[in-house]
Amino acid sequence: MIYRRFGKTELEMPVLSFGCMRSMHDWTDKPLESLPQESTDKLAEIAKAALSHGINHFETAHGYGSSERQLGAVLPRFKREDYILQTKAGPTRDPDEFIQKVHDSLDRLGVDYVDLLGLHGINDYSSLWNCCRKGGCLHAARKLQAEGKIRHVGFSGHGPLDVILEAINHEEDGGFDYINIHWYYIYDVNRPAIERAAERDMGVYIISPTDKGGMLHTPPPSLTKLCEPFSPILFNDVYCLNQPGVSSISIGASRVSDFDEHLRTLEYLAPNSALPFISVLEKLEEKMQKATGHRRPEHLWHHLPDREITPGNINLRFIHWLYNVARGWDLTTFAKTRYNMLGSGSAWVQGNSGIRLNDLSFKEIREKYPAITEEFLADIRDAHNFLKE
Numbered sequence: 001m002i003y004r005r006f007g008k009t010e011l012e013m014p015v016l017s018f019g020c021m022r023s024m025h026d027w028t029d030k031p032l033e034s035l036p037q038e039s040t041d042k043l044a045e046i047a048k049a050a051l052s053h054g055i056n057h058f059e060t061a062h063g064y065g066s067s068e069r070q071l072g073a074v075l076p077r078f079k080r081e082d083y084i085l086q087t088k089a090g091p092t093r094d095p096d097e098f099i100q101k102v103h104d105s106l107d108r109l110g111v112d113y114v115d116l117l118g119l120h121g122i123n124d125y126s127s128l129w130n131c132c133r134k135g136g137c138l139h140a141a142r143k144l145q146a147e148g149k150i151r152h153v154g155f156s157g158h159g160p161l162d163v164i165l166e167a168i169n170h171e172e173d174g175g176f177d178y179i180n181i182h183w184y185y186i187y188d189v190n191r192p193a194i195e196r197a198a199e200r201d202m203g204v205y206i207i208s209p210t211d212k213g214g215m216l217h218t219p220p221p222s223l224t225k226l227c228e229p230f231s232p233i234l235f236n237d238v239y240c241l242n243q244p245g246v247s248s249i250s251i252g253a254s255r256v257s258d259f260d261e262h263l264r265t266l267e268y269l270a271p272n273s274a275l276p277f278i279s280v281l282e283k284l285e286e287k288m289q290k291a292t293g294h295r296r297p298e299h300l301w302h303h304l305p306d307r308e309i310t311p312g313n314i315n316l317r318f319i320h321w322l323y324n325v326a327r328g329w330d331l332t333t334f335a336k337t338r339y340n341m342l343g344s345g346s347a348w349v350q351g352n353s354g355i356r357l358n359d360l361s362f363k364e365i366r367e368k369y370p371a372i373t374e375e376f377l378a379d380i381r382d383a384h385n386f387l388k389e
Contacts, residue, residue: 009152
């Protein structure tokens, strides 16, 4: 295993980490005795395999159903100094409620402390305020740190870049020590957040690179061909871990064999392995150029309005990006899955689809955003018709 310094935490993190969400039995927190023993035994097998490969960072969350309780039943099988443990708890308006969540997590995990506590889901300005206001959840987390309950405090962000950057730049109560963030080859929008976090010496941990990075566990044949001699999973892993500032990426393993393809990444982190990697980059960009007229799927992202000021709260940025990854790299199943989450109130997929596009006027906003041409709006209509289910 290769280990990297995790920013100001000074932890030596494995470049590959074990994300425990997919290995839990149920999305509902239930008493351990009500869970099938074979499910917890399977988790133990996965955790043991992870450690055998040097993957000594385990990551879970208060909101991951049965995950913490099951992991808590498994951890006594290992020495506490042999693993780095991270859990996450969502910010609340009442910091005392947040503190209780953390205590609940410690009880479920059966540990006296966690190495890393993430404030889970700074996805909008409301959750940012709950964390960073005077006396808020970040302040509460620092109190827990002073009591020895946690070693380092970070956050996860699934929302807009501007919210993530504000959290990164926050300084009161010591700011944050690290970040869990979505950033992949197909989604470069959050690059400024990674660069800013690195400037502030924060640890950077990439979450869900395989699933949210394009459902690369089931890639279309055309993408598999473009990525040769890599698999899409392997190419994306290498891409993420070659970004300065990135320390580790998550492997959401639900079985021991899920580690196998990711472990091949270690062969390609040396400088002399760059040539095949660069050739794949060129093939992918050429395919995107041919399909969309641009080399990157998010080429218009920063030339379009935020969905909060767009008529009908339509997320034009997200829709256009999804349409491009479907057209350029045949990630149609991924694009349809994400598109049909629009309008659901999800913090991960915010805003509305293009279903009401023809009922709305874009005259005023087009004056401020010249990228919203008639041709662009026609693309959004086509995207809706292609991606809707």
